[in-house]
Amino acid sequence: VAIEKGNYRHFMQKEIFEQPTVVAQTLRSYIHQVDESVALPQIDFDLSAVKRITIVACGTSFYAGMVAKYWIETFARLPVDIDVASEFRYRDPVLEPGGLALFISQSGETADTLAALKHCKAAGQTIAVVVNVPTSTMAREADLLLPTHAGPEIGVASTKAFSCQLAVLAALAAHLAVKRGRMDRAEETEVVQHLLQTPASLNAALAFDEEIAAMAHLIAPARDVLYLGRGPDYPLALEGALKLKEISYIHAEGYASGEMKHGPIALIDEAVPVIVLAPSGPLFEKTVSNMQEVRARGGKVVLISDAEGIAEAGEGCIATIEMPRVHPLIAPLVYAVPVQLLAYHVACVKGTDVDQPRNLAKSVTVE
Numbered sequence: 001v002a003i004e005k006g007n008y009r010h011f012m013q014k015e016i017f018e019q020p021t022v023v024a025q026t027l028r029s030y031i032h033q034v035d036e037s038v039a040l041p042q043i044d045f046d047l048s049a050v051k052r053i054t055i056v057a058c059g060t061s062f063y064a065g066m067v068a069k070y071w072i073e074t075f076a077r078l079p080v081d082i083d084v085a086s087e088f089r090y091r092d093p094v095l096e097p098g099g100l101a102l103f104i105s106q107s108g109e110t111a112d113t114l115a116a117l118k119h120c121k122a123a124g125q126t127i128a129v130v131v132n133v134p135t136s137t138m139a140r141e142a143d144l145l146l147p148t149h150a151g152p153e154i155g156v157a158s159t160k161a162f163s164c165q166l167a168v169l170a171a172l173a174a175h176l177a178v179k180r181g182r183m184d185r186a187e188e189t190e191v192v193q194h195l196l197q198t199p200a201s202l203n204a205a206l207a208f209d210e211e212i213a214a215m216a217h218l219i220a221p222a223r224d225v226l227y228l229g230r231g232p233d234y235p236l237a238l239e240g241a242l243k244l245k246e247i248s249y250i251h252a253e254g255y256a257s258g259e260m261k262h263g264p265i266a267l268i269d270e271a272v273p274v275i276v277l278a279p280s281g282p283l284f285e286k287t288v289s290n291m292q293e294v295r296a297r298g299g300k301v302v303l304i305s306d307a308e309g310i311a312e313a314g315e316g317c318i319a320t321i322e323m324p325r326v327h328p329l330i331a332p333l334v335y336a337v338p339v340q341l342l343a344y345h346v347a348c349v350k351g352t353d354v355d356q357p358r359n360l361a362k363s364v365t366v367e
Ligand code: G6P
Pocket: 058, 059, 060, 061, 104, 105, 106, 107, 108, 109, 110, 113, 156, 157, 158, 360, 361, 362, 363, 364
């Protein structure tokens, strides 16, 4: 069946707008709506016995893994290692019995990720796979198959697969927490309720499309753009920078907010837009003080936060993007939307080939 763009200009745009639907679709297979509990597919081993998790992936899928590390450690108190697949084997990783190796991939065919999977299998690890293509090689190799239901993703730059990966990984983190006795029934119900809120919050984020399109004209002339975030929003800063460089060819870097003073601050001048991802919450104040360091050096800040955060720190920014106020667990899913839209609209202003950016492939089958 040919996949059509419908009323959209690009597949990427269509896929960004599909996110509320496909995330809801994905969550449905991981949540028992009747008793508001998290459910994983049936497996014949005991997840509560897992001693350590090793996450391996590439590109956007790797950034989903970085968010998952944060969630799994916070909620399940289980240690997590994470590597990009092309580096993993070469550091001779310590893989002890009782380890779970978790691979994240849209295509299920990325050569580096597949090679890492085989390495872990040979080392006796249990293999879990979060994958969007159910017939892929990785899906076949899995002991625990955790499908995303994003549907076919055509745009080379991944969008809806990423948010669906995050949805599955949030459910996995909650499930591990329950199994390990780190989350009681009431807390599980609370997490499930927040997850079920996600599609509505994604819709609220998508409502800023026109505003972001207008703002894209401020970013398009830049030669370099910096993205800052802290905690689970740090991987989102990395993902924002990746999206922008992939499709608009503007040099972009994602940095942990607090690490900026150890280098990138030297780049700041009035020509470098700095996109700050900072939902209000316990990490907000520190990120804002990093943002002030940028402003004090003439940097142009775009603040992505909720109404409360913008009221507190929005003054003096060249632009603000207001996200709905969400639980910290789902913030990375919701904040994916404005960074995707910003990259998309900047690419449109620049007139690049959004769906087929130069030199990039949808699925990379060479190591
Ligand atoms: C390529 C794509 C990216 C993707 C990465 C990993 O670089 O252009 O969008 O994130 O591969 O692909 P995977 O299918 O393993 O998620």
